[in-house]
Amino acid sequence: MTTEQQLLATVTTTVHAAAARVVRPEKTPTTAPELFAALGANDEAVTEVLRPALLEALPGSRWTSDEHGSGPMPAGDWWVVDPVGGNMNAVQGMPDWNVGVSLVRDGEPVLAVLYAPVADETFTAIAGVGTFLNGVPVRASAKTDLSLALTGTGQAKPNRDAAHAERAGAAVGAMLQHALYVRASVPVGHQLAQVAAGRMDVHWQFDNLRSHIAPVLLAREAGAVVTDLDGKPWEIASDGYLAAAPGVHQAALDVLRAVR
Numbered sequence: 001m002t003t004e005q006q007l008l009a010t011v012t013t014t015v016h017a018a019a020a021r022v023v024r025p026e027k028t029p030t031t032a033p034e035l036f037a038a039l040g041a042n043d044e045a046v047t048e049v050l051r052p053a054l055l056e057a058l059p060g061s062r063w064t065s066d067e068h069g070s071g072p073m074p075a076g077d078w079w080v081v082d083p084v085g086g087n088m089n090a091v092q093g094m095p096d097w098n099v100g101v102s103l104v105r106d107g108e109p110v111l112a113v114l115y116a117p118v119a120d121e122t123f124t125a126i127a128g129v130g131t132f133l134n135g136v137p138v139r140a141s142a143k144t145d146l147s148l149a150l151t152g153t154g155q156a157k158p159n160r161d162a163a164h165a166e167r168a169g170a171a172v173g174a175m176l177q178h179a180l181y182v183r184a185s186v187p188v189g190h191q192l193a194q195v196a197a198g199r200m201d202v203h204w205q206f207d208n209l210r211s212h213i214a215p216v217l218l219a220r221e222a223g224a225v226v227t228d229l230d231g232k233p234w235e236i237a238s239d240g241y242l243a244a245a246p247g248v249h250q251a252a253l254d255v256l257r258a259v260r
Contacts, residue, residue: 001117004126004129006160007057007058007103007111008075008113009064010053010057011054011057011103011111011113012084012113012122013103014050014053014054014057015099015113016044016115016122017049018049018050018083018099019044019046019098019099019115019117021045021046021048021049022046022084022117022235023041023042023045024092024093024101025091028092028093029091035091035259036213037093039087039088039241042087042090042091043084043155044083045063046083047083050081050083051063051065051079051081054079054101055153057214060076060077060163061076061077061078061079061103062078063078063079063081064078064079064080064081065080065081065082065083065223068211069210069211070208070210070237071236071237072107072125072236073104073107073210073236076255077105077106077107078103078104079101079102080101080102080103080210080213081101081102081211081213082098082100082101082187082189082214083099083228084097084098085098085099085100085114085186085187085188085190085211086186086189086190088186089187093158095118095187096116096118097116097117098114098117098187098189098190099114099115099117100114100189100211100214100215101114101214102214104213106138106207106218107236108236109127109214109216110126110127111125111194111215112125112126112213112214112218113214114189114193114214114215114218120134121133121134121193122134122202123138123196123197123218125218125222126219126221127221129221130221130222131196131219131222132166133197138196138197138198139220139223140195140196140198140219140222140223140224140244140245140246141195141198141199141201141245141248141249142163142198142245142247143201143245144248146178146179146201146202146248146252146255147180147243148177148180149179149180149181149201149202149248149252150179150181150199150200150201150202151175151179151181151202151203151204151252152182152191152194152200153171153175153182153183153184153203153204153205154183154185154186154205155186164206167206168206171204171255171256171259172184174255174259175252175255175256177255178223178252178255179202179252179255183223186206188205188209188211188212188215189211189212189214189215190217191203191215192212192216192218192219193215193219193248194216195219195222195224195244195245196219196221196222196224197222198245201244201245201248202242202244202245202249202252203242203244204229204240204241204242204243204244204252205241206229206239206240207240208228208234208237208238208240213238215258216234216241219243220243221248224243224244224249225242225244225246225249226242226243227242227253228240228242229241229257229260230257231253231255242256
């Protein structure tokens with residue numbers, strides 16, 4: 001077992017333990033203080049488990065859980081964590097939420113774990129090794145016709161800016177004219193994991209947040225083509241991205257270019 005495999009096993013066990021700390025309030029929050037208190041409590045509970053365990057597992061590593069952060073990463077080993085992807089869903093009693101962790105080394109993702117407790121699905125990847133779902137290798141879709149594709153996007157973060165909303169809406173409208181279905185949902189990590197598993201064919205974002213690093217690695221290692229919205233290879237500092245089955249990536253990129 002390689003060092004990365006040993007580390008991946010430790011991360012996976014820790015992520016499972018952390019996910020068990022996520023709770024839904026007895027009553028669904030109806031005010032801003034109630035809602036943000038519930039969201040914060042889940043983030044803190046997961047972080048309390050993950051942070052000490054991950055930092056101990058890799059001496060000298062550092063930590064960031066700024067799920068809405070973006071841009072280049074500093075040199076060295078960094079744990080990039082989305083404590084509860086889809087935290088709003090968890091608080092509202094919906095099943096689509098997860099805990100995601102990636103290790104970034106000198107600006108490149110090395111490994112990733114994404115655990116969806118309700119579905120009991122654990123996605124893992126090591127750079128250059130491939131993506132696995134509950135220990136079984138998975139591959140991106142083999143579709144070649146965008147008109148048959150299940151595509152999707154979603155809010156990477158809350159944003160009420162009018163121009164941002166219009167661009168997002170225009171992209172959904174454009175894709176509806178070419179793809180079979182378009183999903184608009186959160187968390188982003190859930191959709192990217194579905195692309196990795198070959199269940200969804202396309203996912204795009206106009207934002208590229210650090211919390212997306214783990215699921216982007218899952219998609220890429222499963223054979224999906226992941227680029228920025230100009231068609232260049234995805235990087236952590238890219239402005240946005242498209243992750244798609246190889247056979248429909250170019251067609252999806254053409255649709256999105258028309259609305260940029």
